[in-house]
Amino acid sequence: MSPLPSQLDLSHIDAWVFDLDDTLYPREQGVMNLVQGRINAFMVDAVGLPSDEARILQKQFLNEHGTTLAGLMANYAIDPEKFLREVHDVPLDTLEPNPRLDVVLARLPGKKYVLTNGARFHAARVLARIGITDRFDGVFAIEDMDLTPKPAPSTYRHFIERFTIDASRAVFFEDTPRNLVPAKALGMATVLIGDSLGDGHSHELGDWIDARAPDLLDFLTPFSLKDAA
Structure with a gap:
């Protein structure tokens, strides 16, 4: 306990x-849900997989590397600055x-x-x-x-x-x-x-x-x- x-x-x-x-x-305010949506879109473009398969790979990256970005950098040629800019530029209305x-x-x-x-x-x-x-x-x-x-x-x-x-x-x-x-x-x-x-x-x-x-x-x-x- x-x-x-x-x-x-x-x-x-x-x-x-x-x-x-x-x-x-609080998580309930939903900011990370918006970030996750941007990450999903970036993953699809970066790895060339359908959305559901890209999401599975993204979870694997999280667990093995700590962040999606670290996993992408270890396995694909991506621009980390582009990733950070695109996935974090979400509205904060909530x-x-x-x-x-x-x-x-x-x-x-x-x-x-x-x-x-x-x-x-x-x-x-x-x-x-x-x-x-x-x-x-x-x-x-x-x-x-x-x-x-x-x-x-x-x-x-x-x-x-x-x-x-x-x-x-x-x-x-x-x-x-x-x-x-x-x-x-x-x-x-x-x-x-x-x-x-x-x-x-x-x-x-x-x-x-x-x-x-x-x-x-x-x-x-x-x-x-x-x-x-």
């Missing part, structure tokens, strides 16, 4: 690290501004970072739409990873080196369980956000997850109030 969020001691934390999509906003999250993030002690397999411009658009851009001290996107996505351990090492983070004083929030494994190995506290279903990945849950929470805002609120008090 996974620990309750209330049982997780984060009093020592001074670096709060967040995945972007389906973590800083993404709701979240002033409560802005307040809660502002009250957390220490610095805040985004660690995402998405493109830089996508992260900038999403943060601006939610209304939390100014709460973050750094964003580490797929371009900063040299296109080597989570869960590659080297990506996490480069991230903490870039921002001089003490992993033992950091907590990482993610909606994909396996992306928490390298964070835990480095010494971070780890929190799984959401139900981790419906994202195209295969999943295994284990003791690298310190706590689970269905909603990020609900999880963070007590910590922000504790600090404010």
Whole structure:
């Protein structure tokens, strides 16, 4: 059984690290469904397979390489910049501004970072739409990873080196369980956000997850109030 969020001691934390999509906003807002549609279209063009077969191959790429892009680059001659531009340039009408999250993030002690397999411009658009851009001290996107996505351990090492983070004083929030494994190995506290279903990945849950929470805002609120008090 996974620990309750209330049982997780984060009093020592001074670096709060967040995945972007389906973590800083609920999956139900549908942004990644739009991205997935663009990925499907790109896959059909890139691999020359019918849509249903291309989707099966795309899921295989996700599970074997971490992202569709990494799988495509390993097996096909594609332009990664074209991929990032086309698949992330989706309307954000369904993404709701979240002033409560802005307040809660502002009250957390220490610095805040985004660690995402998405493109830089996508992260900038999403943060601006939610209304939390100014709460973050750094964003580490797929371009900063040299296109080597989570869960590659080297990506996490480069991230903490870039921002001089003490992993033992950091907590990482993610909606994909396996992306928490390298964070835990480095010494971070780890929190799984959401139900981790419906994202195209295969999943295994284990003791690298310190706590689970269905909603990020609900999880963070007590910590922000504790600090404010």
